[in-house]
Each structure stands twice: as C-alpha cells, then as structure tokens.
Amino acid sequence: MMNIVILGAGQAAASLAAKLRASGHEAAITLIGEEPEPPYQRPPLSKAYLMGEMGLDRLTLRGADWWDENRITLRLGERATAIDRDRKTVATDKGEYPYDALALTLGASPRRLPAAIGGALPGVHVVRNLADIAGLKPVLTPGRRLVVIGGGYIGLEAAAVARKLGLEVTLVEAAPRILGRVAAPETADLIRALHRAHGVEIAEGTGIARITGDGAADGVELADGRLLPADLVICGIGIAPETALAEAAGLAIENGIAADGRGRTSDPAIWAAGDCASFPCPDGRMRLESVGNAIDMAEAVAANMLGAERDYAPKPWFWSDQFDAKLQIAGLNTGYDRVVMRPGAAEHAGSVWYYRAGRLVAVDALNEPRAYMIGKRLIEAGKSPAPEAVAEAADLKTLM
Incomplete structure (x- = not known):
C-alpha cells in the first residue's frame, strides 16, 4: 500500500x-x-x-x-x-x-523589496496568508494614508479594499502602465478608470527609490524625487x-x-x-x-x-474583484498580436478579446459575465470567430 x-x-x-x-x-x-x-x-x-x-x-x-x-x-x-x-x-x-x-x-x-531600501521596516506589509492579514487589518483605518507598490492584480485589489475602508490610497507602478505584464492596454484603461473614479491616485512609469522612516515606514520616495507620505505601505509586486x-x-x-x-x-x-x-x-x-x-x-x-497516466491539459481561468466590479479572464493571452475591444452596457464595463495568428486565445471581461461565458466556451471548443464578427456582433451568442 x-x-x-x-x-x-x-x-x-x-x-x-x-x-x-x-x-x-x-x-x-x-x-x-x-x-x-x-x-x-x-x-x-x-x-x-x-x-x-x-x-x-x-x-x-x-x-x-x-x-x-x-x-x-x-x-x-x-x-x-x-x-x-x-x-x-x-x-x-x-x-x-x-x-x-x-x-x-x-x-x-510574496516578493519583497530589499531591506536596503526599507522593505523590512515595520509598517510595510504583504498580502498572502492569514498572518499577513492579521497584521494588516488593525491598521487599515479611515483617513490613514496608504501607498501600494505594484500595479498588478495583488496591488490593485489591496488598493480597492483600502479605499472602500476609507483610507487615502496612492498606487505606484514602475512600468509604463498598470497590468503591463498580464493584460492589454484596453483592459488596463478600464481598470485605471475604475480606480480613479473611486478616488485612488495612480502613478505609473516611476520606480521606488526607497521607503522612508526611522523605526517605521512613514513615506515612499519615488525614483523621480517625489515623496509620498504614508502611514503604511503594501508591497504587491508579485x-x-x-x-x-x-x-x-x-x-x-x-x-x-x-x-x-x-x-x-x-x-x-x-x-x-x-x-x-x-x-x-x-x-x-x-x-x-x-x-x-x-x-x-x-x-x-x-x-x-494512482496510475492514470494522463497528461494535464489546463483550462485557464482567473478572476479579480475590485470595488463593485468583477474582472473575469478566460484563456492565456501570451503572444497575442491583435485585440478587439467591445464596450460594455454600463460604466466601467467591457470585454477585450485576444487573438494570436488569427486564433482566439483569451478574453478579459469587466462586469460582462455573458462575454466571459461565451468567450470561455469558444476557447475551450477551439472556435475562433473573426475579430470583425466579435466587434460587430449585436448578440455575442451568435458567435457560438
């Protein structure tokens, strides 16, 4: 046995x-x-x-x-x-x-910033396990100033929760835009607009010089010389x-x-x-x-x-909840060469369809569950409607 x-x-x-x-x-x-x-x-x-x-x-x-x-x-x-x-x-x-x-x-x-630039100071948090949340929860109080380092999903979700709890939130992304490694500019535009509508300040294209503080974090100095005062810092860099x-x-x-x-x-x-x-x-x-x-x-x-001897065939799907919005993702957009954007029926809604060499490989859907569901089914079935058909379809169900 x-x-x-x-x-x-x-x-x-x-x-x-x-x-x-x-x-x-x-x-x-x-x-x-x-x-x-x-x-x-x-x-x-x-x-x-x-x-x-x-x-x-x-x-x-x-x-x-x-x-x-x-x-x-x-x-x-x-x-x-x-x-x-x-x-x-x-x-x-x-x-x-x-x-x-x-x-x-x-x-x-979670990746952490080096201690040499203040990454180990008290008041610098990561979000990965129950112990992390136990340390973070008591300090997320209304009116405090939070700087979130990292504009991927981890950082954006943390920023959304903190803003809902009444903190003043600034998010800093070193790359030219948020979600630079994982999503098309069209998806990033939707998410950026969502956060700014809820009062999150977003600084893109600037790195971190150091986290300041004598004994505890009290600010974040950016590579361009700006100093962001902070009562706490969340590091969400992957x-x-x-x-x-x-x-x-x-x-x-x-x-x-x-x-x-x-x-x-x-x-x-x-x-x-x-x-x-x-x-x-x-x-x-x-x-x-x-x-x-x-x-x-x-x-x-x-x-x-137990002896099945079958290769693993992934069916990738992801989601991210931010404010009252849900981003649902089907497939993998790696190597995409064309994007089709469909506006949503409401504010802060829309879907982004990724193609590689004429093949549908992924869909991002913000507050568009129908687009997500249809896109996911198409990808899993190996079907690729023409990009023009996706853009022009009055009813996405006709793509099936």
Whole structure:
C-alpha cells in the first residue's frame, strides 16, 4: 500500500488529498503545512475576509470532521527542512515522515523589496496568508494614508479594499502602465478608470527609490524625487514559486519545480502541483498562479499518482474583484498580436478579446459575465470567430 505525503497545505494540497480518497486510495495520506491553520482559500483574504465580510469558518476549505472521516493526517505548524530522496523521508522542525510517493504543493511566497531600501521596516506589509492579514487589518483605518507598490492584480485589489475602508490610497507602478505584464492596454484603461473614479491616485512609469522612516515606514520616495507620505505601505509586486526545498533535494527547477506533463518531477517518486510547479506546453514551460490551476492540476496529479497516466491539459481561468466590479479572464493571452475591444452596457464595463495568428486565445471581461461565458466556451471548443464578427456582433451568442 502506497504511503503518500503531501508537503504544503493550500488549495492544491486539499484538492489532491480529496481526489486521492475519492479515487479509492486507501493507504495513509499525511499533509504537512507550515501554517497552524488547516487548508483555506487565499483569494478572499485580500477582499471579503479583509473587509470583515467573511469569517475564518467560511474561509476554511474543509471542516475538521472531514479530515478525520477521510483518514487524512494533518501535521500543521510544521516547517519542512529537507527531503531525503535516497531514504524517501521528509524532515520537519518537529519530526521525520517516510513516504512511498511525495507530492509538493508548496505554493508561492510574496516578493519583497530589499531591506536596503526599507522593505523590512515595520509598517510595510504583504498580502498572502492569514498572518499577513492579521497584521494588516488593525491598521487599515479611515483617513490613514496608504501607498501600494505594484500595479498588478495583488496591488490593485489591496488598493480597492483600502479605499472602500476609507483610507487615502496612492498606487505606484514602475512600468509604463498598470497590468503591463498580464493584460492589454484596453483592459488596463478600464481598470485605471475604475480606480480613479473611486478616488485612488495612480502613478505609473516611476520606480521606488526607497521607503522612508526611522523605526517605521512613514513615506515612499519615488525614483523621480517625489515623496509620498504614508502611514503604511503594501508591497504587491508579485509572488515567487517555493522551490528551495526541491532545489536543495536536487530536483530540476525551471520556472518553478519542473514537472512532466503528468506532474512527475525529475524524481519519479516525487510529484508537484499548483503555484510551485511548471509543466510543458507548446511554447516551452508554463506555470499558472490561480485557484483553477491549483485544483485542476492537483486532481490530475492525484489520478496519475494512482496510475492514470494522463497528461494535464489546463483550462485557464482567473478572476479579480475590485470595488463593485468583477474582472473575469478566460484563456492565456501570451503572444497575442491583435485585440478587439467591445464596450460594455454600463460604466466601467467591457470585454477585450485576444487573438494570436488569427486564433482566439483569451478574453478579459469587466462586469460582462455573458462575454466571459461565451468567450470561455469558444476557447475551450477551439472556435475562433473573426475579430470583425466579435466587434460587430449585436448578440455575442451568435458567435457560438
């Protein structure tokens, strides 16, 4: 009987464990996580949970009874320190665990600014886990001045929540525009207008010289010499896959822990899934940072650990809630060469359709759930209506 250890305790870990049991695996499953809490959802942390609209009971993915009923051993509050591939054991700061098969669902960690420019000062926050929110929640009070560093989805969501809570918010993006790496200018224009309509100041095309403060952050000095006073700073400059343990164990690393199409790492007894793992795609290797990928890849890996031998075929989808707007994204816009913009029926609404070599590859839909749904179905079916048809269609349903 195969003894399985899962290292990491997030969405991918919970999904992998559940799929193993649902697929008939009867032997031991041990899930080891560094945080003291059982697996929980991360997306609501920076939104509903931070706003006080969701409690920890709703954040948790499974109740305590479920883990017991499914005979899954939780080892929480334990930090893994080493993987011994020869002995097939995982060492933690509290013990050692043998495995027949090991799954790495280690997730990712927020990137931080260097300590040399003030990144480690008290009052500088990141938003990734419950401990981060516990430190941030008490200081997000009306009238305080917040500077958000980073104009990606993490920074924009944090800015929206803080503004709703009554803070004065300035968001700084070093690149020429917000969402520069992940979305077309048309999507960025919609999101920028949304934030400015709600009173967020946005400074683009200027980097950070340093975070100022003697003992605690009190401002952000920009590369152009401007000084933004701040009572607190949120750093939202992306996440990096957790690869240190895998690298120390000698596993192949390439844009995360390198796995094959079925989720195996360079050691056939070790598998990887979720934010920490990359897998082959037609253009090289891909790593997706999303709840959808964490669930789907983990379930595919669980099936393959039990002998399914099927390659993982991602169906990328993402979302971002900002103010009262929902941005829904289907597909991957990598390498797009043409964009079609459809105005929405209301203010701060619209959809952006991405094409690569004449093929529809992605859709961004802000407050346009119908456009998202139809775009997603078209992409999954491999159908590509002509860009002109998308632009001119009175009813998107005719594109089906």
